[in-house]
Amino acid sequence: MAVIPLTRKPLSLVERTYVPAILSGLKTTFKRMFRPNDTLEYPEQRPAIPPGYRGVPTLVKDPNGREKCVSCQLCEFVCPPKAIRITPGTVPEGSGREHVEKAPQAFDIDMLRCIYCGLCQEVCPEEAIFLQNQYSLSGYTRAELVNHKDRLYELGGTLPDSHYKWDKKKAAAEAGPAH
């Protein structure tokens, strides 16, 4: 049988008065008073953010300062709470990046809807959207809590890029077909 019956010793008279248990409890709480605090004093002290943390979603630029998003709208479609709204636009003439064809004209993430699931980051074929370390955001109005494109780039900054996908494509197109 899986049940192992244990015989418990009956409490002694002293134990039944609860006094020894109370005294040991008092000892515990007294020692606890001199231990360092377990809490962070938040605005002054900040928690250490572990790698892989999913904070506020942001848009990033590549090391050359170009925007990576091509407004494919995959993130908009995958977003479970429908927090992302993208208005696709074209890449302006004379920027040297006309071959990318598309760039977001407007990119809004409603942070009142966002659930920080990170699916947008996972689905992005351009590695343009990242959930980074920012965890604290507040505002006085609902409108304030919608992050627009410029704000998203401001939050995102620049991240290292190992592909330079569009530079390679451009170079390949200029070099002509390989065969």
Next chain:
Amino acid sequence: MLDLWNNLHPLAQGLIKGLAVILVIFPLAGASSLAERKVSAWMQGRPGPNRAMVPWIAWIPFLSTFLRRLGLFHLLADGGKLLFKEEPVPGHVNKLYFILAPVIAMMPAFTTVTVVPFGAYLTGSGETVPLILANVDVGLLAVFAVSSLGVYSLILAGWASNSKYPFLGGVRASAQLISYELSMTLSVVPVFLWINAPGTAGTMSLARVVEFQSQPGFWGGTWFVFLMPVSAFIFLVSLFAETNRQPFDMAESEADLVGGFHTEFGAFKWSLFFVAEYSHMLIGSGVFILLFLGGWNPLPWISLADLIGGLHRLTHAAAVVHPLFVGVLSIVIFLVKVLAMIFFFMWIRWTIPRFRYDQVMKLGWQRLLPLAIGNLVFYALAIAFLQQPV
């Protein structure tokens, strides 16, 4: 100075004494509430309140940081908030009694202070004179009689609130008070049996109890906590119950009755209940110290007179035997003991989970009361044997 005081009209004297009580007890109770927050924080690994600051003091370099960390100015912040908050009176309450309840809570809390001696000074002939606002001979009886009135405010608050939780809180408070009042009273009877030996003038005075614990010799200087540990224990447990402190917070029952009797109260009326609770604690601790922990005597077997005598031999200064110095010293010793007791109250509160209502009743009637009666019988027989006329 003393003549000027004695020439004052008795009414003026009473007024000044009353003001003194309010000016001492109110801040002490407020400080206790802050201490409660700090002690609970330390025991739970938190820093506790440590933000409030007064601009002018913030300019002092190190002291300001220390005081801010200690949370001292939260006392002002809390008091200010409670004083200036809107005073909501719910529509369904009995307004007169609703407003009367916190006022009644304060009255017994402040009245009992007058009969509690809080210090002593030595006259030229080496006689100890207790410092007390109203030196009535009924002493402890007055404390018991008046402090029990405090429960009326809880019942009144619970009933006048006209809602379920406060009502239950009020009912529980009254049941608890009745249950523990008995054991409490029985537990101190041995003390008074012992000090009222045959042939001496009978007294219920608390000052006399302290005097008895400051006699020379081994048996004379023994505090009653060593002579009558069971009495002290029963008195202490009943004291926790009488002051509605955890683990006996049946009147409040934060977990199951929201706030118990003060659920419908807010702002300053609520804070009056709070101050009354802490005043009861302060006075209860004071009475416990007078009865069992030697009152204003610094250590067991070392009385105040011994301490002053020792200091005088050491320094040969006339100032140490001056009544003013002795009086202040004795008050300081007494206050330190009271504050240590208040810390003990908080220590217990943040250590032990609260009892269920039926456990409170069972403990009161089936454990503490028989123990108190047995204790009384034992000491009555022992004292009769020891003090029988030869």
